[in-house]
Amino acid sequence: MSEILDLAPVIPVVVIEDVATAVPMARALVAGGLPVIEVTLRTPAALESIRRIAAEVPDAVIGAGTILVPGDAAKAVAAGSRFLVSPGSTPSLIDAMGASGVPFLPGVATASEVLGLYERGLREMKFFPAEAAGGVPYLKALGGPLPGVRFCPTGGIRRETACDYLALPNVGCVGGTWLTPADALATGDYARIEKLAGEAAALQLP
Numbered sequence: 001m002s003e004i005l006d007l008a009p010v011i012p013v014v015v016i017e018d019v020a021t022a023v024p025m026a027r028a029l030v031a032g033g034l035p036v037i038e039v040t041l042r043t044p045a046a047l048e049s050i051r052r053i054a055a056e057v058p059d060a061v062i063g064a065g066t067i068l069v070p071g072d073a074a075k076a077v078a079a080g081s082r083f084l085v086s087p088g089s090t091p092s093l094i095d096a097m098g099a100s101g102v103p104f105l106p107g108v109a110t111a112s113e114v115l116g117l118y119e120r121g122l123r124e125m126k127f128f129p130a131e132a133a134g135g136v137p138y139l140k141a142l143g144g145p146l147p148g149v150r151f152c153p154t155g156g157i158r159r160e161t162a163c164d165y166l167a168l169p170n171v172g173c174v175g176g177t178w179l180t181p182a183d184a185l186a187t188g189d190y191a192r193i194e195k196l197a198g199e200a201a202a203l204q205l206p
């Protein structure tokens with residue numbers, strides 16, 4: 001998963017209601033400079049959206065988010081997902097994602113959850129829900145005893161706050177939904193999505 005975290009400072013987390021928006025949205029994100037895209041499995045359109053993006057937008061690194069139960073992992077990979085993201089971690093979910101054959105980013109919010117994954121050799125994790133769970137000071141504190149773990153904080157992060165996370169040594173990139181506002185998708189305003197992606201891609205790592 002390490003290579004994927006290094007590709008861009010921000011992973012857009014997207015909720016797709018209409019499958020017809022998937023490919024133009026992915027093209028806009030890639031054109032703006034954000035090739036790594038997480039499509040959440042929250043809508044009936046999600047798996048078909050992943051299929052289309054995988055087939056039609058070769059420069060996108062498409063992955064699936066909201067992996068909630070073990071069976072989601074294989075379905076997401078069969079649709080073309082190149083990585084998997086879950087909001088939390090259970091042993092059976094970690095087993096299923098580990099067996100999927102693609103890199104994965106399991107969700108954690110406490111030191112004990114981090115250690116549960118650390119014992120299994122995992123070093124990249126999603127910190128969720130980032131803002132609500134304690135934000136930048138919390139992640140900074142986790143970095144004391146656990147400097148070898150790299151996080152992708154997600155949940156409540158916006159462009160204005162992303163830099164504070166990216167400045168931490170234990171943050172690889174951040175995730176967020178602010179790149180693809182629901183109204184921009186509903187009206188087909190892909191120029192706005194490309195602009196938001198461009199601004200996010202320009203966020204500087206220290």
Ligand SMILES: O=C(O)C(=O)C[C@H](O)[C@H](O)COP(=O)(O)O
Binds near residue numbers: 085
């Ligand atoms: O669906 C999932 O698997 C999740 O873990 C939740 C998302 O990462 C957050 O909902 C991000 O949403 P924002 O807070 O709007 O950036």
